[in-house]
Amino acid sequence: MEVKLITMTPNYLRLIWLAARTCYSPLSPIGLSEQEPPVDETFRLVDQLLKKKHLSVLEHCTMTFAVENVSRTLLAQYSRHRIGVSLSVQSQRYVSERHENEIFDFVLPDEIERTDEAKKAFLRAMDQAQQAYNELLALGVKREDARFVLPGGAGTNFVTSLNLRSFLDVYRKRVLTPGAQWEIKEMLQRMAGLLLEREPWLDPYLRPES
Template identity: 30%
Template sequence: MSTQPPPTESAAAPVRFRDDVGVELVKHSASDSDVLWAARVSTAGEQSLEELTKDPERSRGLINFLMRDRHGSPFEHNSMTFFVTAPIFVFREFMRHRVGWSYNEESGRYRELQPVFYVPAADRKLVQQGRPGKYEFVEGTPEQRKAAVAAMEESYAQSYAAYQEMLAAGVAREVARATLPVGLFSSMYATCNARSLMHFLGLRTQHELARVPSFPQREIEMVGEKMEAIWAELMPLTHAAFNANGRVAP
């Protein structure tokens, strides 16, 4: 659970390149007992609050039942807020998830954007084969990787130089930012509950236990993997039930 904060604002800041993403848990109100008191109110009324003082392990079977039979609302009575740093193109996919999510992203209208850009890591598969729905990614050659990274770095440097030139000429930040590419790093707060997170993970990660296969872009999957690792520590019984029942959101 870590993040690399953006550098201090400076007109002379050098262009930097990253091949990772950052996810940090800012705050939470999330535990397996939240699922239990929410579920048991249907039969126990106010006595369901007793679940707050009991060991949720004793009700592992109830959590699994709720997940298996897709009784989803008890998984909504919790909250997790993450601070995410990732390329803009990741956020544009991320924000397609609207139900059960809240977002606040840094603004290029109100602050000078920092020169931090994404380049693929050495293990990022570069070449797509096949057709949509039946394609796969393969490694690519060293020459392809070298060409891709060189083209990205050159493009990033030129676009940020143009951005700085416009700012220096007095052009408004909201206008000057138009020259910047989607490989630029941004940051946001993202708040969700366990049910909305499970839906996100079902679509944005690949997993051997998934009942329904998914084919996410690797960079958003990297974010999903970090978020899942944090969530699994907060709600281990719920996470185990999610995996045991095919990683389908209830």
């Protein structure tokens, strides 16, 4: 798995402060944008908003990640989070998975890899899927139909953009809430690590509530 932060809105704290102050100040947003509020005042306001769950102003803050070598199973889970989340996925219709001397990219879960017999069964299934895919293409079947034999473990790549409100919601459901699967949890934790390098003040809000 590879996760890279491609771009993000600069200075989340200041932007959230501006959006929030616009709602309650007689000053115009342009006038407010020309102010330089003290950092402690800005953080205090944003902290109050987060604690009171007044989260709409967080939607102005965005982030875009490139994600590589994750499974289609992860993609199915992640794509259930649709509000405030944009997704552009490598297409199996247009990108061929045909390989003659190797197997398509896939994700091998650690639990399977730890047991020799389980690993052999898994790799055998991947090889059989590759052979079936190649055979279907050789028979003239289109890629969009041949891909039906590929498993949920097949690898994929995508670009995803989220606003901060959506990211905190997905993170809470897939990382902080028990029961989420390991792969999507790992992806979101890597995203959070990259985000915290730019916006370290977010750290307390990416922890379980006490």
